[in-house]
Amino acid sequence: MSNPTVVSSSEAVRSLEACRIFAGPVKEFWPKFAQTCASLVNPSVTAVLVNVNGDWKQAAAFPPGREFPVALRGAQFAELMVRVIAEGSILIPGGGPMVPALVLIALQTGDPKESVVLVQALPGVAADHVSAALAVLKxxxxxxxxxxxxxxxxxxxRELINYSQALEILAATNVPTRFLAVAMTLVNELASRYRCVRVSLSWRDGPYLRVIAISGTDKFEKRMLAVQKLEAAMEEARDQDEEIAWPALPDTDVISRDHRAYSEQEKTGSLLTVPVRVTGEVRGVLALEREEIFTEHDALSLRVVADQVARRLDDLHRHDRWFGARWAAAARVELAGFLGPKRTWLKAGVILGALLLAFSVFVPLPYRVNASFIVRADALMHLPAAFEGFIGDVNVRPGDLVKKGDLLVQLDSSDLRVELAAAIAERQRYASESEKAEAERKLSDLRAARALQAQSQARVDLILYRMDRAGLVAPFDGVVVEGDLRERIGAPVRSGDVLIKISQLKGLYVEMKVLERDVDLIADSTRAEVAFNTRPEDTFGVKINRIEPSAVVDTEGNIFVVRGSLENGAEWLRPGMSGVAKIETQKRTLFWICTHRLADFLRLKLWW
Structure with missing residues (x-):
């Protein structure tokens, strides 16, 4: 067997430091990392494997293009990878010159859902040197x-720099109060900060974009060919709702035909257009020209700037033209022809007020009482620990749907297995003593041995009973509502401790809390509507089943509990969800709705 060259721990740390401070993308990091790990133990063949949807894929290898000496697939290999993830590292000694030793290390990526393993093959290496390689690779x-x-x-x-720069530009644009002045300040600031030859801003004018400001230029001819070409490039960015650069940014597939045409005509080194969005809609486009090539970081920082100034530009564009004043003047002219030219607004206000008062007094409207509610379940099962022990495995967490018979929590039964083995051995020993006493016709020893054998058998049965109950299974189809034990694996539990709570999804009902002052209004109510905090846009009808006859003290005061059944269910409904309920009552006038609280208060304070 050959002995590999294994670097020292200090040398390994220095070699790995270059990978730790590597500034390139992930697709370049893994080959560099594999090469560095291969240099720590030489000779070796190194591969980095990533779990993609349950299948292990090779992310990088060194030497590149060389086939790994061991098959990296199959059921046995998958089991080996599961062990590596669980234990952190595994060392598999070699089986001779043709079967290399394997060192497997589970790599930390910071993402609990991502599994990455370093596999290194050491052909013809002694066991002690393989252990040294494992220590270095760890x-x-x-x-x-x-x-x-x-x-x-x-x-x-970079984000901090981008936001800091955006805030500085926003502060500069907050000084002017007119739309065009703010636009000119913006393009001049961007030209200075990004070392641009020219920065332009276009804004939506009907269905098209029109250039409204160019840095360093107070006036320009909008019919110039260069301006029209620039507007075409801006329209290209608006249509794709994307930052577009020419030359194109790496790993982008945007269409940049008009950008290229404008750059070739104006002979600019680089062009970048950035949409200015308001509530997700492109209202304008910034165009920056300079000799230096724009990078992805430039595009990202300019996106932040555009997002910060978009709202102010849009508000000024809508109000700077003073459409409201013209609309108000047109409305006054129309009303003056009907009410007379003097005190037109006062007359119109009096008429409108009289109509509103008559409507509020004489026209009844639907009135509903507001109440909070919570969803309850008819069946809620508590699953306790059957014996004192430790949590071994957890398969569910709150919110998971389970089927009847699903294994939820597994208690550690290793101690029970040891006790079972000891009890079986003890039972066998007493059985042997019983046979020996029977053969020697020692009646008293025979009875004592058989009694001890029966006692050992009872102990075996008890241990088997506990082992059968080591796994907590779902008693019915439902949802886990309480018991997040994932962070308690290995923690001790006592017999009877409730570990999991399961609720059925059938038989859900609504429990509404109505204030005492409103309970008289809902005495004859039969229906309500509820809206959940999680989905306020959806409402569900509720049929009122009963109103509890006695009040309950709550944080809001005395309340009456109203129970109702949902007319329509939903798959996402869970016990414990809450929201706002509106209970239908008799129709009331708008005047009564607005004044009945005050009237009730005065009746309570001023009665005699």
Whole structure:
């Protein structure tokens, strides 16, 4: 057997440091990482495997293009990967010169849903050197995690710079109060900060975009060919609702024909257009021209700037033209022809007020009493621990749907298995003593041995009974409403401790809380509507079944509980959901609706 060259721990840390501070994308990181790990133990064949939808795919290998000496597929290999993820690392000694030793390390990425394993094959290596290789390669386990955190820090730093720059530009645009002045301030600020030859802003004018501001230029001819070409490039960005750069940014598939045409005509080194969106709709487009090529970071920072200034530009564009004043003047002219030219608004207000008063006094409207509600279930099952032990495995969490017989929680039965083995051995020993006493015709020893054998058998039966109840199964189809034990794996539990609560999804009903002051209004009510906090846009009809005869003290005061059944269900309904209920009552006038609270208050305070 050959002995590989294994670097020291300090040398390994220095080699891995380059990977940890690597600034490139993920697709370039894994080949570099595989090469670095291969350099730690030489000779070796290294592969990085990633679990994609239950199937292990090779993300990188070193040497590249070389077939791995061991098959990285099959059921046995899948079981081996499960062990690696659970244990952190596995060492498999080689079986001779033709069967290499394997070192498998579970890599940390920071994402609990992502499984990545480093596999290194060491052909013809002695067992002690394989252990040394494992110790060195364990130092690489946290390298992907540190790389990801380094990228997150860099991303956070760039976002901080982008938002800081956006706030500075926003502060500069907050000084002017007219739309065109704000637009000129914006393009001049962007031209200065991004070292641009020219920055232009277009805004929607009917169905088209029109250039309204160009940096360094107070006036320009809108019919110029260059302006029309620029507007065509802006329309191209608006149609795709995407930042478009020419030359194109890496890994983009946008159409940039008009951008290329404008750049070739104006002989600009680089062109970048950024949509200005308001509530998801493109209202304008920024176009930046400079000799230096635009990068993805430039596009991202300009997107932040555009998002920050979009609302102010849109508000000024709508109000700077003073459409409201013209509409008000036109309405006054029409009313003056009917009511007379003097005090037109006062006359119109008096007539409108009289009509509203008559409507509020004489026209009854539907009136509904507001109440809070919560969804209850008829069946709720508590699943306790059958014996004192430790939590071994958890398969569900609150909110999971389960079927009858599904295994929910498995208590650790390793201690029970040890006790079972000891009890079986003890039972066998007493059985042997019983046979020996029977053969020697020792009646008293025979009876004692058989009594002890029966006692051992009872102990075996008790242990088997506990092992059968080590797994908590769902007693019926339903949903888990309480018992998030994923962070308590290995924690001790006592016999009788409730671990899981399951509720049936059938038989759900609504429990509404009506204030004491409103209970008289709903005495004859038979129907209500409810809206859930999770989905306020959907309402459900409720048939009122009964009103509890006695009041209950609540945080809001005395309440009466009203129970009702849902007329229509939904798959997402769960026990414990809450929201607002509106209970239908008799029709009331708008005047009564607005004044009955005050009237009741005065009756209580001023009666004699």
């Amino acid at each position: 130092l690489a386990a946290d390298t992907p995690l540190l790389y990801q955190r380094q990228r997150q820090l860099e991303r956070a730093r």
